[in-house]
Amino acid sequence: MRTEGTAAAVAPAAPPARAGGFSLAEEIVGKAVGDRVYIAVITGFALMVPLLLILIFWEVALAGWPAMRQFGFSFLTSSEWDPVRGQFGAASAIFGTVVTSILALVIATPLALGVSIFLSEYAPRWLRQPVAFFVDLLAAIPSVVYGLWGIFVLIPLLREHVVPFIRDTLHLGVLPIFSGPSWGNSVFAAGIILAIMVLPYIASVSREVLLAVPRSQREAAMALGATRWETIQKAVLPFAKSGIIGGIILGLGRALGETMAVTMLIGNKHEISASLFAPGYTMASLIANEFSEASGDLHLAALMAVGFVLLLVALIVNAVARWLVWQVGRAAAGGAR
Amino acid sequence: MSMAGPQRPTARQRAVADRTMKTLRRRRVVNGIMTGVIGLAAVITTLPLLFILFHLVREGSSAVSVDFFTRMPKPPGEAGGGMANAIVGSLIIIGVACGIGLPIGVGAGLYLAEFKGTRIANAVRFLADVLNGLPSIVLGIFAWQFLVKPLGHFSALAGGVALAAMMIPMITRTTEEMVRLVPTSLKEAAMALGYSRARTAMTVVLRTATAGIVTGVLVSVARIAGETAPLLFTALGNQFWSLRLDQPIAALPLQIFVYSNSPYDDWRQLAWAGSLVLIAVVFIISVAARFATRSRVGAGSHD
Numbered sequence: 001m002r003t004e005g006t007a008a009a010v011a012p013a014a015p016p017a018r019a020g021g022f023s024l025a026e027e028i029v030g031k032a033v034g035d036r037v038y039i040a041v042i043t044g045f046a047l048m049v050p051l052l053l054i055l056i057f058w059e060v061a062l063a064g065w066p067a068m069r070q071f072g073f074s075f076l077t078s079s080e081w082d083p084v085r086g087q088f089g090a091a092s093a094i095f096g097t098v099v100t101s102i103l104a105l106v107i108a109t110p111l112a113l114g115v116s117i118f119l120s121e122y123a124p125r126w127l128r129q130p131v132a133f134f135v136d137l138l139a140a141i142p143s144v145v146y147g148l149w150g151i152f153v154l155i156p157l158l159r160e161h162v163v164p165f166i167r168d169t170l171h172l173g174v175l176p177i178f179s180g181p182s183w184g185n186s187v188f189a190a191g192i193i194l195a196i197m198v199l200p201y202i203a204s205v206s207r208e209v210l211l212a213v214p215r216s217q218r219e220a221a222m223a224l225g226a227t228r229w230e231t232i233q234k235a236v237l238p239f240a241k242s243g244i245i246g247g248i249i250l251g252l253g254r255a256l257g258e259t260m261a262v263t264m265l266i267g268n269k270h271e272i273s274a275s276l277f278a279p280g281y282t283m284a285s286l287i288a289n290e291f292s293e294a295s296g297d298l299h300l301a302a303l304m305a306v307g308f309v310l311l312l313v314a315l316i317v318n319a320v321a322r323w324l325v326w327q328v329g330r331a332a333a334g335g336a337r
Numbered sequence: 338m339s340m341a342g343p344q345r346p347t348a349r350q351r352a353v354a355d356r357t358m359k360t361l362r363r364r365r366v367v368n369g370i371m372t373g374v375i376g377l378a379a380v381i382t383t384l385p386l387l388f389i390l391f392h393l394v395r396e397g398s399s400a401v402s403v404d405f406f407t408r409m410p411k412p413p414g415e416a417g418g419g420m421a422n423a424i425v426g427s428l429i430i431i432g433v434a435c436g437i438g439l440p441i442g443v444g445a446g447l448y449l450a451e452f453k454g455t456r457i458a459n460a461v462r463f464l465a466d467v468l469n470g471l472p473s474i475v476l477g478i479f480a481w482q483f484l485v486k487p488l489g490h491f492s493a494l495a496g497g498v499a500l501a502a503m504m505i506p507m508i509t510r511t512t513e514e515m516v517r518l519v520p521t522s523l524k525e526a527a528m529a530l531g532y533s534r535a536r537t538a539m540t541v542v543l544r545t546a547t548a549g550i551v552t553g554v555l556v557s558v559a560r561i562a563g564e565t566a567p568l569l570f571t572a573l574g575n576q577f578w579s580l581r582l583d584q585p586i587a588a589l590p591l592q593i594f595v596y597s598n599s600p601y602d603d604w605r606q607l608a609w610a611g612s613l614v615l616i617a618v619v620f621i622i623s624v625a626a627r628f629a630t631r632s633r634v635g636a637g638s639h640d
Contacts, residue, residue, distance in 0.1 A: 031533035031535075031536075032533075034533050034535045034536065035533050035534045035535050037535065038534060038535030038538060038539075039451075039534075041444060042444045042445070042447045042448040042451065043448055044444070045440065045441050045442075045443075045444025045445045045447075045448065046444065046445040046448035046449065046457070046458075046461050047461075048441050048444075048445065048505070049441075049445055049461050049464050049465050049468065049505065049506065049509065050460070050461065050464050052468065052502060052505065053464055053467065053468050055479075055483070056471070056475070056476070056479045056502070059479050059482045059483050060475065060478060060479055060482065062482075063478075063482045110378065111378050111381055111382050112382070113378070114374065114375045114377070114378020114379060114381075114382070115378055115379045115382040117375050118375045118376060118378065118379040119379075122372070122375060122376070123379075131379065131383070133627060134383050134386060135382060135383070135386075136623075137386055137620065137623060138385065138386050140559060140560070140619050140620065140623050141386075141389065141563075141616060141619070142562075142563020142564070142565070142590055142612075142615055142616075142619065143563070143564075143565060143566070144563065144565040144590045144593050144594050144597075144612070145389070145393070145563065145593070145612040145615065145616060146389075147594070147597065148593060148597040148608055148609065148612055149388075149389050149392060149393075149612075151597060151598075152392075152396070152597075152605075153388070153392050196385045199382060199385075203382070227364050227365065227367075227368035228368055228372070229367060229368040229371040229372065230364065230368070232371075250470070253470050254470075256472065257471070257472020257473070257474065257475065258472070259472065259473065259474040259565075259566035260565045260566055260590075260594065264594075264597065264598070284472055284474045284566070287474050287478060288474055288566060288569055291478065291481075291569070291570050292569065292570060292573075303478075304478060304482070307474070307475050307478045310472055310474075310475060311471065311472070311475050314470060314471055314472050314475070315467060315470075315471070317470075318466070318467050318470035318471075319463075319467060321470075322463065322466050322467070
């Protein structure tokens with residue numbers, strides 16, 4: 001505050017009139033022009049962000065319009081995808097996207113929560129940074145590398161150990177979700193690789209939210225004689241709840257649009273099957289797989305329409321997640337005061 | 338009244354004490370179990386990274402040689418061969434993405450910091466976050482529709498545009514954060530010397546924040562370097578040597594994708610080697626950025 005005052009007091013006196021060259025008046029005018037140019041330029045760059053978003057929206061919507069017009073609402077409900085007969089319905093891809101994403105969240109959420117609670121409540125100071133960094137590195141691995149690892153390590157592992165374990169040892173083969181033949185490439189494999197991929201996103205948001213919970217919240221619970229877990233369960237988690245949900249939804253956003261690893265593992269087949277061991281399709285993998293070999297304009301438009309649906313869903317999911325995380329930040333700032 | 342010494346607890350009091358002890362024991366057991374569960378979750382979470390790194394090194398390290406970086410791909414069946422064209426192609430695409438993404442990202446970040454709190458700045462920040470969350474495949478089909486279709490052919494340029502769309506929100510947010518870290522007193526000192534707002538921003542604020550912005554840019558480069566989906570229908574890939582922006586071009590992640598789906602052992606081995614190189618680059622940048630950020634934040638806190 002004080003520095004601001006002195007700055008204001010000194011500023012008008014600072015530029016002395018120069019002998020020759022510019023007069024003071026010219027210099028001030030030049031500055032004003034320079035400032036205006038600067039503001040105009042950075043404003044222009046800032047407006048590029050919304051413009052780019054609108055452009056993406058517009059281009060994809062326009063390209064998908066012929067398919068949306070022809071099939072209407074049945075594009076979302078029909079599972080018939082037949083380029084030869086010119087019939088396109090995205091239901092099987094939408095189904096696959098939903099199932100793989102849910103599977104990923106079901107696996108990743110408890111682990112991510114566990115590791116972020118460990119980091120914010122249990123870990124000694126020296127262990128926090130390395131473990132957090134380790135988890136963050138998972139997010140840095142390119143999708144195609146996950147896919148490669150999935151093909152040559154995860155799928156054989158699932159085929160030879162996990163699937164027999166679920167069926168023969170646990171006798172869960174009678175359940176529809178574990179029934180049917182299993183070759184390897186499946187919704188199950190895609191869901192597991194997605195779980196590993198979204199885990200760091202959920203973990204890092206949860207960790208930040210947990211660290212933002214005021215100390216007094218924990219101290220109050222401890223003072224009432226609560227054990228450490230009771231403190232976490234009754235005082236910390238409720239405070240951080242909506243932020244953690246925001247993190248999970250952010251992870252959902254990542255899972256919905258993840259392309260390469262899923263394309264390499266899911267088996268790419270248009271079918272809606274109750275079994276997790278059956279191959280399937282997601283919206284993103286459908287585009288990745290068929291776009292370059294699209295036969296005819298309608299096929300291309302249908303793929304663009306799938307992209308548009310994906311875009312809309314990702315937009316909504318992300319907006320909700322950001323809003324939830326932002327709300328916790330505000331509540332924590334209020335609570336700390 | 339006649340009783341001497343401490344009063345003996347009544348049966349009722351004993352029952353209450355017993356119950357308290359029992360609950361306490363149960364609570365302690367639950368606490369112990371949950372501590373174990375949470376520790377286990379932390380251990381399991383670190384396993385996939387270790388597994389992936391282990392397999393990458395085991396399968397890929399034997400194929401990483403000088404040839405890998407300097408030779409062209411060979412037809413299946415012939416041993417050897419490298420990914421020189423894919424590595425150069427990736428560098429070119431990343432260069433294009435930086436050329437487009439850097440000025441826009443830094444400019445937008447400066448705007449957010451200069452006009453923080455205004456309605457437009459809040460909207461732009463929110464939309465940048467939304468853009469950051471868009472699936473990368475959508476950016477790929479956007480770039481196809483926007484550039485490939487009108488121009489009539491796949492190109493390195495279109496790939497660069499798709500990746501730039503990924504970079505812009507990341508650079509915008511880091512620039513904003515780094516500019517905000519610049520102490521107000523520095524800006525005021527510059528203003529007090531008669532600097533204009535523009536000159537203050539260029540010579541004082543941006544220069545102070547440069548290290549942080551460069552770190553942020555490197556992190557975003559590390560992220561886009563491994564992106565495959567946006568390049569599938571834009572850069573397309575190329576088995577031959579090409580440096581032209583208006584022609585299809587090879588890229589390391591694309592090549593990994595093609596090779597990993599191939600039935601040939603030589604190609605699969607190259608896919609592992611390519612992944613190892615990609616991961617090494619990405620991790621080195623991440624670790625370097627980590628240390629750079631830490632030292633700067635540490636220095637900043639002394640102010």
